[in-house]
């Protein structure tokens with residue numbers, strides 16, 4: 457009897473110590489993550505028709521890209537090189553300029569002052585690159601706080617730059633802790649080229665990621681990845697300064713969003729939660745356990761990179777089309793989709809090439 461009591465006491469002491477250990481070392485203060493309801497859009501394998509642009513292995517993890525009016529595709533990989541290629545020739549990548557960072561994410565054309573490109577870099581902040589070289593335009597907000605996790609960037613006609621910061625609490629390499637925490641730690645920043653100041657435009661957002669301006673530039677549309685939605689923030693007109701849902705219940709976490717030639721939008725959807733791990737996101741105790749155990753965190757956060765999915769969303773916020781590769785056969789974890797001359801160009805943090813898909817053959 458004494459042996460049983462002693463064992464029970466020991467077991468209780470161990471479980472209390474384990475629970476305290478988990479809570480003490482847990483870096484998160486979690487809420488439950490609400491997953492979207494199952495999608496009614498039929499599955500397909502359209503993205504298995506993607507072919508590679510240029511040689512495989514040249515660009516590691518191209519998270520974003522754009523094609524300029526002259527048909528030159530620009531992207532940036534983990535080595536910090538901005539690479540470009542004339543797509544009508546479809547030949548070799550040109551190494552144009554390099555920034556000294558392995559954490560460049562968003563890339564967009566810039567026409568203000570000097571032509572070039574803008575980079576959202578998770579460590580450096582907002583960087584402008586021209587023929588003359590690179591300059592960090594913004595690394596701190598007006599309150600002096602550091603921009604730790606710039607993700608995507610877009611420039612308006614007046615030169616204002618909008619930057620997404622998915623999490624002010626967790627950095628780029630710990631992005632999955634923000635998913636586990638499921639609290640609105642993100643911001644949208646605005647850089648004013650006249651003053652050089654960077655202010656917080658929107659706060660308390662759920663992992664704001666892609667940002668885009670429609671042709672009219674009357675609003676800013678931004679994606680909230682683990683909220684499975686995109687919102688619209690009005691920049692002009694009677695609703696100026698207000699925010700509304702643009703599209704929600706997306707069949708994946710929206711990453712980057714780009715304007716299509718017909719005024720609709722292409723959104724790369726990442727798999728935020730892999731099948732079989734949904735239960736982790738409903739329990740605060742399990743979240744603490746995962747967040748405080750590197751091996752478990754690696755298991756839960758690495759798994760969602762086995763599929764590719766993009767959606768086309770109309771200007772009215774309705775999903776027009778979904779293209780996917782349910783097996784991740786060629787590409788997985790597609791973060792960006794950019795349409796140019798009847799083709800869709802695709803980037804991914806999990807691949808070492810850009811993809812290209814002819815849209816006229818998709819259903």
Ligand SMILES: [Ca+2]
Nearest residue numbers: 607665711712
């Ligand atoms: Ca992104």
